[in-house]
Amino acid sequence: MPQANGRWTCDAEGCGRSFSRHEHLQRHVLNHAEGDHTCERCRAHFKRPDLLERHLARHRQKDAEGGTLMTRKRLWKTSEGRVVTKRPALEEQQSNSAVNNSYQAPALPLSPPGSSSDLTISPTGSNEATTRLVQQPDQAESFGDPFLQDSLDDNFFWETTALSSGPEAAFGSGPFDDIFAPDTASSFNMPYTTASNYNWLFDLSLDPSMANTGIQQSTAVFSQFTTLDSPSTAPHTRQPPQAQMVPMHSKQAQNQPNAVAVKQLDALPSPQQRPRDSVIDDASPIFPPSECPMSLLNQKQKLPFLDELTRERIMDVIEHARPTLPDGSVVMFDNPRLSLPCMQTYLDLFFTRFNVAYPLIHAATFFPPETEPILLTTIVLLGATYDKDSHQLAVCIHDVLRPQIFANPAFSAKPELWVLQAILLTECLGKSRGGQRQHDMSHLFHGLLINLIRRSDCQTVQPESLVHSDADVASQWRVWAEMEQKKRLAQLCFVWDVQHAVLFSQSLCMSAFELRSTLPCDQAVWEADTPQAWMEAWKSQQHSPPHLLAVLKTYLTTHVTKRANLNAISRIILLHGLMSVSWDMTRRDQTSLGLLGNGLSAGSWRDRMAKAYESWKIDFDHFAASTGTNLMRCTGDLEAQQYSVQRFESFVAAYAALYHAAQLILLAEILDLQIYAGARHILGRSVSRTDYSRSQKVVKRWANEDATKAAKAAWHAAHILQASVRHSDSEIVVGDLFHHAWTLILGTLTIWSFYHSRPSSQTEDDEPIWDAKEHMHQQLHFMTSASPETLTTVTPAAGKKCTAGLTSVVVSSLAKIRWGVIHDGTSVLKGLVPWRLISEDDGRML
Known part of the structure; x- marks a missing residue:
């Protein structure tokens, strides 16, 4: 019989264990x-x-x-x-x-x-x-x-x-x-990867280049999870696992994308180059598009709405924090930039600018009157940073908001989802939308967020396990939305963690091996605004999201020729997964004795990572070409279509730049490049004369003694910049993705360091550069048209001055960005430009 407290207790001598259910006790007795x-x-x-x-x-x-x-x-x-x-x-x-x-x-x-x-x-x-x-x-x-x-x-x-x-x-x-x-x-x-992790991930026993005999086994781990149905296959049907993978020696494998296919894709005119009639054929029009990165599928979709009572709850949080403006005045209830219409604008900007770039908050189930005021405040502040006039106000409030989160009773070692979201958004504003002080403070608390995520189920949650067509759809939808947000929170936190480790040379805090979840769902499922629409979109998916690690492995297993048809955000997370592996292998390379396990030498892994990046880029190019064509075929609102295409082009340019930056970092030490170019502070530490002398030697040795590697790095750097140049007016365009501007700085530093460190056979002259944009265009065309090997033998006519036009245009383009880290990087680039040689007609916009 149960005790008074409703527990069932074991009667065995010396045991005394109790259970809430009788069947548990019966099983225990055995x-x-x-x-x-x-x-x-x-x-x-x-x-x-x-x-x-x-x-x-x-x-x-x-x-x-x-x-x-x-x-x-x-x-x-x-x-x-x-x-x-x-x-x-x-x-x-x-x-x-x-x-x-x-x-x-x-x-x-x-x-x-x-x-x-x-x-x-x-x-x-x-x-x-x-x-x-x-x-x-x-x-x-x-x-x-x-x-x-x-x-x-x-x-x-x-x-x-x-x-x-x-x-x-x-x-x-x-x-x-x-x-x-x-x-x-x-x-x-969990944070520390083991040898078995990488032995499984690289799986050299499956690499044809490592063996003398052909591989007879299937070509990818868990291929049934990653090689899925073609679009013509009915939803939720599967082929037998043995029929899904294609051996490398088969004719079908020979027809798979390769480096030649990438060049052919690059040769195609971009959407902004093609006249609209050239992409619309006799095929049936597609509307709405199946995917539209960086914008909503339905741009007329209703966004969350604020009322006066909700605004008062936000103001209570702000007034309790007592933020001060640069003039010393305290932000009060009657601040005109915190009126209800202004806050509604900030909320709209969050969902139309930030949340489409980094889909973290589920808009359809987001109801402001029932949202925790602190989370709502962080969302509104992040949206306010997209408004030039309100950006400084948002940063001032941000400076005092973090203590309010920690003081909230809901903050604990295992906090609720909204607490994690508030911390992540606060960190995001500080790192990527604030100044140097906010950037440094966010780094201090970054480890706290990672530890809280590890204590939660965000890294292992499986939303797909809850989807059943015979259950209550409305309740399923809300539970699924919370679980999907947990998964995305961990994965987007991982994305930013990787970016700051790889691009900014910070420490990597989260390993790809920690993400034991599936990839994010399709955009149509994520943006469905009713339970019925959600269930319909879920059923219409070609397949359920595959496991992140299983797909990641296929990019490091060189003989895999077919992968899942992934959505945009999944492709981005996988790229960061590869970047995470590369960063960790670099760390292991620096601390090992030359052997990294399973026969993988300290040098060979770089070639393997480069090939993995190339495989990702081939898939990404096919995705970009297909999605771009679909967007151009859509019928309906022409203005909405043009906006979607424009946003998609910025998405493609930003992640093409990130791909080339990842390749570049395999070939160059970016900290040495920054110091050699004149950076005065690196990772919060002042650069000394000794630091500069060491970096100068490293860069000159890299550019001259290891010229092939340096030329490849410069070639990738040129492609970073070329991907961001608008063809209509040769302007460099930077979108809403935070990493994009920094990749432009890294690319410019690499090109400058490569040419400035090499001997020039050309006679330098003092003739001004009359058209900096044209000078940049010629420079990039020369570098991207030539092979990397050619760059080591052919020097542009202008000699070491050849980068002046390019650098001046980049400086002018980045001068408008309100982000402290970019401002510091732009200041370094500004010092590399011989401004007396730049025509005043170009304008510096500084």
Whole structure:
């Protein structure tokens, strides 16, 4: 009988454990009995039949993946019937019998590596039902303690699902258990990547360039998660795994995109170059577009609305923080820039400028009157930074807002979603929309946000597991929206963390291996404004979102020729995943003795990363060409169409620039480039004369003794700038994506350093540059048209002065950006320009 508190208590002597449900107690009692449940394959011994069945299900799952079950059981049964604590050796006859009697499935991809190497791999496959825990599958078995299962049962529920070959089978972290948790230390030290992580990710055993014989196995891990249906396939149908991947020697593989395809794509006129009639053919018009990065699919969609009462709640937060303006006055309730119409404008700017670039807040379920005032304040302030006249006011309020978040009763070691969103948006404003002081303060609290995310379920949440057509759609929609926002919060935080580590040489705080979730859903699903529209959009998806890590691996497995048809934001997250791996490999390269594990030498990984970036770019170019064509074909509001195309072009330019910046950073030390160009502060530290002398030697050695690498870096730098030049007037256009302006600075510094550090055979002259834009255009055309090798042998006619026009135009274009870090970078570039040689007609706009 239950006790007065409603708990069921175990009567076994010396136990005393209690449970909230009677069935949990019944299952627990079996742990005190002399159970006799043994796995016939590996001789693992269990006291309860449900634990044995779960163990067998994991065997079947590993068989389907072509891997080995790495269990950490403490009890085993020998062939004589004795229960021992050390695993007995499996008899050869028994192993052979299991193999011979099993279904010989086609070769499947290798599964992630485990912590042991003495286990027999069985090719047995099965589609029987398996039991999984929604949040942490098989934890009890993993730790080898049957009593641990009781506490889990008391807090979670088990559900039975069919083991599928589609992405739905990957919702749990089960397929990645062995990579993330080969031992207890690794399980609880998520920020630190292990050798097994990278052995699995790079998987050199599958690389044709590393072997003398052809690879007969399937070409990607979990290919059933990443190689999905073509558009003509009915939703939620799957091909057999063995039919999805194409061997490299097949004709189909030879027709896949390659470097030549990229050049052909680059040769095509961009959307702004093509006349509108040239892209509209006799095909049926597409409206609305299936995807429209950087803008809403439906630009007439109703945005969240503020009322006076909600404004008062925001003002209560602001007045309690007592922010002061530069003149010393306190921001008060009657400030004209904080009126209701102004706040509504800021909120609209947030959803039409920030949230379309970084889709973090689910607009359809965002209801201001029920939103926490602090979160609402951070949203309004971030929107205000897009208004030139209100930007400074927003920064002043931002300076005193962070303590209000920490003082809120909801702030804890495991805070609610809104607290994490408020901290992330506050950090985002400080790092990317504020001055140097705000940037430095945001860095100080960045680690706090990462730790809070790790304590939450944001990195492992699986929204797809909740979508069932037979349940209440409205309630499903809201729960799904919260879970999707959690997933996006972790992934967008990862994006910004990677950008500041790779582009700004900060420390990387979050590893790609921590993101054990699926990629974001499609834009139509995310922007559906009613439960019914959401369910309809979900069903119309070609496939459920695949696992992030499974797709990331395909870019580092060079013989994969076909990948999932990914949406825009998924492609961006994957690029940052590759950048994260590159940063971590650089760190390991600096601290290793020349060998990084699994035969991957300290030098070869850079070539592998460069090829992975190239594979990503090929896929991105195809996506950009297809999406751009669809946008031009859309019918309806011409003004809305033009706006969508313009925003999409800025999206393509910004991420093409980021791709080339990532390649550049593989080939050059960007801190040395900045110091050599005259930067006075790096990472908050003043640059000394010794620092400059060292960087000067490094850059000159790089440009002359390692000229091939330097030329490739300069070639990528030229493409960064070329992607951002508007063809109509040769203006450099910078959109709303925060990294874009900094990549332009890095590209300009690289080109200047390359030419300034090399000897010039041309005679320098003092003739002014009469047209800086034309001078820039000629420079970029020369560099992007030539091969990288040509840049080492051919010097532009102007010699070392050849970068003056380019640098002056970049300085003029970036001078308008209200961001402290960009202002500092622009000041460095300004010092590189011989302004006396720049025609006054060009105007410096400084």
